[in-house]
Amino acid sequence: MATTETEFLRDYDPAKFERPSVTVDLVLMTVSGRTLRALTIHRDSHPAAGKWALPGAFVGIDESLDAAAKRILKDRAHIASAYLEQLYTFGDVHRDPRMRIITVVYFALLPEARFENLRTQSADRCLAKIEVDGTADRIKLFDGDGAALKVAFDHADILALAVERLRGKLDYSDIAFALLPTEFTLRQLQEVHEAIRGTQLNKPAFRRRMLDKKILKATGRFESGAAFRPAELYTFVPEKNR
Amino acid sequence: MATTETEFLRDYDPAKFERPSVTVDLVLMTVSGRTLRALTIHRDSHPAAGKWALPGAFVGIDESLDAAAKRILKDRAHIASAYLEQLYTFGDVHRDPRMRIITVVYFALLPEARFENLRTQSADRCLAKIEVDGTADRIKLFDGDGAALKVAFDHADILALAVERLRGKLDYSDIAFALLPTEFTLRQLQEVHEAIRGTQLNKPAFRRRMLDKKILKATGRFESGAAFRPAELYTFVPEKNR
């Protein structure tokens, strides 16, 4: 194998070479009604001042990537637990203008109600509405008033990939249930699917498909406060309990 | 936001904190007949001496992750180009006993014939046969003589995840064609699918499904050297040419 001396040294003793910094960034997503939302934080200082960024932090030397993601969830979003999954690692050389930063991105899913604890009202953080441009390789963010938000760094690419991943996993995984409370109606489940896919679904076909999977258990209880006929509440049955 | 002083400093000036090393590792896969194979390299020195590991290298400070993957492909496997895709990032604290190393894993797919250039005969590298234990969360490696190979570090987990990813993408992506030469028979295509899935497929149903997708073009040419009736050769038509 022909390796140059530089390569040999780098492989032999990497401590002699400058190391990139490593961060974990979090795409914290939820569904409200038929819209997909993600937590973004306003940047007050340069670089990318005035733009909105995903929460993140540097990875500790004695901290696994999963642990770093949990820490960010807790410290930056004040959320004790959520469905967490690694999404992708972004490592372009100039993705951050300050220095070389490689970021391992996780996404976290949780039901809308779990955001109560979070001060989304405070001006510097926002559960931004995600709008997908057609074929899903481009997204736009909007705040509660419908104003477009500028996205910092490569975080728009990250959000687009997160939506793509959700779409891909929707049919064969349990991610939809991570976005719903313990008890939910079939209409709520359908709304989650529609929010992620960005299209409408046929009601009878959707109900049949979900019920045929045998992953739902009817509780016998019904939603309350509905203007009209209340729907039955279901719970999700994880595979291990089937 | 309540952050400790340590956290504040780490976020403010990460240069003051020790950084993990970052490597890129490569799962270089191919299919021969109905078996899935991956390139592994014998470790002569500690740690994990005598075990087999995936090719990898540290990421340069001015090198993107994709570029690092291409460099490893070229320098470590002497292969000019291949289908490359990021798989996952492994970052457990003690995954390497020497020091904290986070590794971004890519997989590379190429047809068996493209391995001609590579000296697989040399004793320190091996196109190991991958055998999947039942539900695909555990794998075993074997050399050409059928002897079991011990796998270094967490590389068995990495290989298992690579197989899982291939299985997940088989039906909706074009990965199978990255494992075949430009012209191939429908039987060869079916063998690739069977190698990845680990199950047999029904021939007429498979042919119909493939031809109905309109992603194959019949060349009018036929394989040669076959013992019996030669099959027609097809080429893959990428989406942009349809």
Next chain:
DNA sequence: CGAATAGTGTCTGTTAGACACTATTAA
């Protein structure tokens, strides 16, 4: 001609979309 594989036609069961229908609740 015989062996072996290439390639086809057809039956059947499953599933998804479409759509019309009944059921139940609050006002």
Next chain:
DNA sequence: TTAATAGTGTCTAACAGACACTATTCG
């Protein structure tokens, strides 16, 4: 009663597995 949504029954088209069949090539 009315408005609005919950939930069901049924028709149809698409598709996959199974299996038997014909076709073609080499020796």
